[in-house]
């Protein structure tokens with residue numbers, strides 16, 4: 504059966520991560536997409552178009568949507584990117600928007616809830632909220648790509664982060680960003 508995911512896009516920089524996630528996820532899964540008002544502003548600032556994906560779109564104030572209920576069973580939620588405000592609401596259990604409500608429900612129902620944070624530097628409140636959200640069951644990620652796959656363009660960096668999120672959601676993908684290893688010195692224990 505086709506998997507179903509909820510993707511929240513909140514008002515942090517890095518909307519391009521959400522765009523790439525949607526490109527890949529909508530190929531093989533059903534996507535319920537919530538975009539906050541701040542995310543729409545930042546998408547426009549960053550020149551990223553979020554309309555036109557094969558997804559079910561919700562506005563962030565649609566608290567009566569079926570995805571707001573615990574009886575709606577999905578295969579995971581990811582907030583990409585996740586603002587410090589949305590993180591704070593989730594950490595405090597304040598479900599005043601559809602994104603934070605679905606996150607709250609995902610945590611209580613023990614479903615995957617990934618938060619891709621973007622801020623720099625972090626203050627104590629951010630750090631404490633990360634720990635609280637982690638302890639409640641969320642997976643904290645930061646939009647911080649590695650460089651060992653020798654990125655040549657921005658899309659290589661974006662793919663590095665998106666691949667990690669997809670791995671955690673259990674979604675197959677063909678993004679080639681894994682570590683190949685340096686196994687020259689490795690040998691079987693029976694070999695001399």
Ligand SMILES: Cc1cc2nc3c(=O)[nH]c(=O)nc-3n(C[C@H](O)[C@H](O)[C@H](O)COP(=O)(O)O)c2cc1C
Pocket residue numbers: 512513514515516539540541542544545548585586587588589621622
């Ligand atoms: C251009 C722009 C970039 C922003 N980037 C970030 C960011 O990277 N991280 C963050 O936590 N907030 C950022 N903000 C602030 C949030 O958008 C703001 O706190 C907003 O209320 C978040 O609302 P939401 O979480 O409901 O989307 C940015 C705001 C603007 C206008």
